Amino acid sequence: MNFYLKYICFLMLIVFVSCKLKSTETSSSEITKLPYFNSADFTPEWDTPKHKVPKFSFVNQMGSEVNNQTFKGKIYIADFFFASCSGICPKLTKNMKAIQEAYSNDDEIKLLSHTVMPWRDSIPILQEYAKTYDVNPQKWHLVTGDKDELYDIARTGYFADEDFTKTQDESNFIHTENFILVDHLGHIRGVYNGTLPIDVERLKRHIEILKKEI
Numbered sequence: 001m002n003f004y005l006k007y008i009c010f011l012m013l014i015v016f017v018s019c020k021l022k023s024t025e026t027s028s029s030e031i032t033k034l035p036y037f038n039s040a041d042f043t044p045e046w047d048t049p050k051h052k053v054p055k056f057s058f059v060n061q062m063g064s065e066v067n068n069q070t071f072k073g074k075i076y077i078a079d080f081f082f083a084s085c086s087g088i089c090p091k092l093t094k095n096m097k098a099i100q101e102a103y104s105n106d107d108e109i110k111l112l113s114h115t116v117m118p119w120r121d122s123i124p125i126l127q128e129y130a131k132t133y134d135v136n137p138q139k140w141h142l143v144t145g146d147k148d149e150l151y152d153i154a155r156t157g158y159f160a161d162e163d164f165t166k167t168q169d170e171s172n173f174i175h176t177e178n179f180i181l182v183d184h185l186g187h188i189r190g191v192y193n194g195t196l197p198i199d200v201e202r203l204k205r206h207i208e209i210l211k212k213e214i
Contacts, residue, residue: 033213034181034206037188040159052186053078053157058114058143058150061126066112066141068186075210076110077203078180079194080154082117083129088177091195093133095179098197100140102204108214109207111140114154116174118144158188179203184214 035044038051057067077099081089096111103109115121121129126142129135135142144150151174154160160176181190181203190206192199 034189034209042191049187056153058145060141060143061130062137063123066143073184074110076112076182078112078158080114080116080160080176082115083121083125088195095194095200097133113142114150115144118147183210
């Protein structure tokens with residue numbers, strides 16, 4: 001008798017878990033709006049777009065100025081890297097390239113990669129890096145500039161430096177794996193692990209949701 005009771009309980013557990021998973025998948029597929037992220041703790045807020053990426057001006061791999069106006073009315077993905085990095089940067093760049101290819105014919109989507117080693121990553125070095133990864137300069141900007149300005153926008157504009165949030169040490173080197181999704185008005189709408197293909201796919205799904213807001 002105990003055997004049959006255990007067997008019935010086991011079957012009921014399987015049915016419950018299966019229904020729970022199906023419910024989760026359904027609710028996930030029905031997302032129609034993305035939240036706003038207004039602070040470094042990345043707490044989602046659904047109707048309060050308080051934070052905007054502040055004004056910036058950098059120079060890209062072509063020697064051209066890149067600023068907020070470059071992305072006016074566009075959706076863009078921002079990240080941080082340096083050309084000599086042999087750790088996570090190649091993965092980040094590879095996944096950024098996949099996004100570039102996915103939206104190669106969509107002028108609404110742009111990419112913005114900031115160097116965190118501007119004292120080494122000159123325009124010629126960024127040009128070589130761009131050639132290595134087939135970067136389209138009309139779609140994807142690799143930018144360099146003043147170190148303090150780059151680090152400030154990473155920390156206060158994109159909330160991309162978790163160590164600074166904890167230590168407030170401005171001398172710390174910035175190295176983050178985040179891809180940051182920014183909408184056409186300059187609000188942060190998503191944060192993703194740029195080293196993980198599964199998170200990159202989630203980013204693409206969220207881009208499609210965001211495009212419907214415009």
